[in-house]
Amino acid sequence: MSEDAAVLARACGHAAAYLEGLDTRSVATTASLDELRRRLDVGLRAKGTRAETVIDELVAATAGGHLGSAGGRFFAWVIGGALPSALAADWLASTWDVNATMYACGPAAAVTEEIAGEWVKEALDLPHGASFAFTTGCQLAHMTCLAAARHALLARVGWDVEQDGLTGAPPIRVLATEQRHGSIERALRFLGLGTRSLEALATGPDGRLGPEVLREALARGGGPTILVLDAADLNIGACDPFAELIPMARAAGAWVHVDGAFGLWARASRDHRHLVDGVELADSWATDAHKWLNTPQDNGIAIVRDRAAHRAAMTLTAHYLVAGGEARDAIDWTPDWTRRARGYAVYAALRELGRDGLAAMIDGCCRHAAALASGIGELAGAELVAAPTLNQGLVRFLAPHGATAADHDAFTDTMITAINLEGTAFFSGTLWQGRRAMRISVVNWRTCDEDVRASVAAVERVLARLRSQPAV
Ligand SMILES: Cc1ncc(COP(=O)(O)O)c(C=O)c1O
Structure with missing residues (x-):
């Protein structure tokens, strides 16, 4: 066996053992x-180490240092696992190791990406003519x-931002809901628009932006x-009423961008698609394959209605x-100069699932999120704060020896x-409407009924133990 084959065989053995242990490890x-x-x-060290030894020792040294987000009982943040074919395709992308920014450097990668991008638009039922980029x-x-957006809005007022930059340019207002994700602010920083360009719009108790609030905001300023808009917010999965809001904003000349990091995949669902009705009317959409499509990490997708502005x-x-x-040269659409061939994992995931499998995976995650939220919310000493409308829900726990909200x-x-x-399941916390809550997020294809049962049972055990401890 060549050294290449030997080290890959070892890595394959370690990977399989890791995946097989997901259900039993903490x-x-x-x-x-x-x-x-x-x-x-x-x-x-001055002297190198045999490749196989490097891999064996890396696996041993990192043992216990991987959060089990690849498994079915991880419900923190919004992370997602990896479908078998997507994981394997991602390995192959590393093996082929082409620079996927240009057809000349990687013809197969370019064509795979071209097809995967078209499939993503089809799966999400977004405009056929839109451009896309894998980020x-x-x-x-x-x-x-x-x-x-910056290009198109400034071009409309006669400003060439790519040539002239932003110094002296007409200011761009950015309206975003108070539920927005922090990555919006960071994008504004990267683009020189600055976070002060952002005006936060209040959302209702359901976490959604109402038409009145938007109407007033649009009337407050021009330019x-x-x-x-959000599809969906990270706490309760709230999706803004796109069909009402987008036509209003576009009529006022605004560019509508949708943060659909995970919620945009509701477009592919049978039972939850209505939550994102009208989202197709926007100008641009950002989402992740590495969240709800379940490709390995490092796979986001930008989709833009105005191809010319995107390009x-x-x-360059x-x-x-x-x-x-x-x-298609990816370099015309992405900010990278050199990049891995992300299209292979997306292509593989969509082929493995097919349209029916994708719908079933999305709806299955939503079903599991609902079961977790109600199962935990019904425990003595727990409270359901927000039942999932999509795949995100909130619960909180009541202190046995204190009655204040702070307790x-x-x-x-x-x-x-x-x-x-305790190790059975993993959740993260948040602040929702001024109160601490535990978030439940289900985006992993592996999550199954048994994971839900075991997780609720684990929460019940921990809750009973902590509530029975004497007050200090
Ligand atoms: C709603 C939302 N938007 C954007 C992001 C940023 O996504 P990424 O981590 O893929 O850059 C996240 C990440 O969790 C998110 O939940």
């Missing part, structure tokens, strides 16, 4: 920061979409305007580059830490 990490540093810092994640998908914001020429001609907040955080430490 979802939380078990290795401490000090331990990981001590194990991994073997010193940069590292939703953060850079926002940046890509908003760069196109180049971007409106950012103008991203394209250099004397040594070879343009693809008829073929319940503190007890909720204590519970989250204790549940995670």
Whole structure:
């Protein structure tokens, strides 16, 4: 066996063992920061180490240092697992190791990406003529979409932002809801628009932006305007009423961008698609394949209705580059110069699932989120704060020995830490309408009924233990 084959076989064995252990290992990490540093810092030695040894020792040194987000009982943040074919295709992308920004560097990667992008638009039922880009994640998908918005809005008032920059340019207003994700602010920073360009719009108790609030905001000021809407927010999965809001904003000349990091995939669902009706009317959409499509991490997607604006914001020429001609060059659409071939994992995931499988996966996650939220919310000493309308829900825990809101907040955080430490399931906390809550997010294809049952049982055990402890 060649050294290449030997080391890959070892990595394959380690990977299979890791995946097989997902159900039995602690979802939380078990290795401490000090331990990981001590194990991994073997010193940069003068002499190299055999490839197989490097891999074996890397696996041993990182043991207990991986959060089990690849498994079915991880419900924190919004992370997502990896479908088998998507994981394997991602390995192959590393093996083929082409620079996927140009057809000339990787013809198969370019064509796969071209097809995968078309399939994504089809699966999400977004405009056929829209352009797309595969980015590292939703953060850079926002940046890509908003760069196109910046180009188009300033071009309309006679300003060439790519040539002249922003100094002296007409200001761009950015309207975004108070539920927006922090990656919107960061995209504004990257683009030189600055976070002060942002006006936060109040949402209702359901977390959605109402038409009256938007009407007033649009009337308050004119000039180049971007409106950012959510599909869906990260706490309760609230989706703005797109069909009402988008025509209003577009009639006022605004560019409407949708943060659809995970919620945009509701377009592919049978039971939840109505939550994102009208989202297709927007100008741009940012989403992730690495969340709800379940490709490995490092896979975001930007989709832009105005192809010309998208291309103008991203394209470049250099004397040594070879343009693809008829073929698609990703460099015209993405902020990267060199990048991995992300299209393979998206292509594989969509082929493995098919349209029916994708719908079933999305609806299955929503069903599991509902079961977790109601199962935990019904436990003695727990409270359902927000039942999922999509895949996100909130619960909180009630302190046994104190009646104040602050006591319940503190007890909720204590519970989250204790549940995670117990190892069966993993959740994260949040602040919702001024109160601490535990978030339940289900975006992993592996989550099954047994995961839900085991997770609710684990929460019940921890809750009973903590509530029976004497007050201090
Ligand atoms: C609603 C929302 N938008 C954007 C992002 C940023 O996505 P990414 O981490 O892929 O850059 C996240 C991440 O969790 C999110 O939940």
